[in-house]
Amino acid sequence: MAEVSEGIIAGQPSAVILLRDEIPPPRAGLNLQRLATAAGNIGLAGLFFSTLFFGAFVHINSLSDLIWISGAALMGVFALVRVAPKTVLISFGTLAATAGMMLIPLLLKSQPSPHRWLSRSGETIELAGIIISQVSRVYLGRSFGLLPANRGIVSGGPFRLVRHPVYLGWLLLTIGYVMVNPVSRNLLVTVAILPFMFARITQEEMLLQADPEYRAYSERTHYRILPGLY
Secondary structure (H helix, E strand, O other): OEEEEEEEEEEEEEEEEEEEEOOOOOOOOOOOOHHHHHHHHOOOOOOOOHHHHHOHHHHHOOOOHHHHHHHHHHHHHHHOOOOOOEEEEEEEHHHHHHHHHHHHHHHOOOOOOOOOOHHHHHHHHHHHHHHHHHOOOHHHHHHOOOOOOEEOOOHHHHHOOOOOOHHHHHHHHHHHHEEEHHOOOHHHHHHHHHHHHHHHHHHHHHHHOOOHHHHHHHHHHOOOOOOOOO
């Protein structure tokens, strides 16, 4: 059963949806909660897989492009097997931050650098980013999601170092891509993404701080994405 709690979070109207299991679903008929979760998973996976056909799929000019596309494909696979959240924060702010992080990167343009050393350095950073991101997602398992939600607290592996290693990996991946494709458009796109990323992290922290397990975890792991800095 789902319960919607309305309120004001960070100065804006928000809805925290609590998914409860006290009342068992009927044995016969459709389980609407599971059906909604499955539909959401398929839709999200479709969004990631669609990026494979958004120009880059037919214009693989370098290892950088292959790394970028592989990341989108892996995210699509993980999206298919997500579990339903215990709580989820839905507001204009969370929807805007998530949409910004998902859609703005589509404006990145593949235009390889003529400087071989810059391309090789960028590809190395990209590879480090995708390794960090995907190892973190393996630890997340079926808890992977986009909107701020509590699908269970994960504190092992890369999460011992920073609270949001997926974002760290994503940031490295994007920086590496810009180094490989160093045009002003890509630099502007990356700068435009950052406010949405920081907003998304803040929103998720606001929701998870309601969980005593997460509060204890955040006391042990002080930094969000950059050890010693942030």
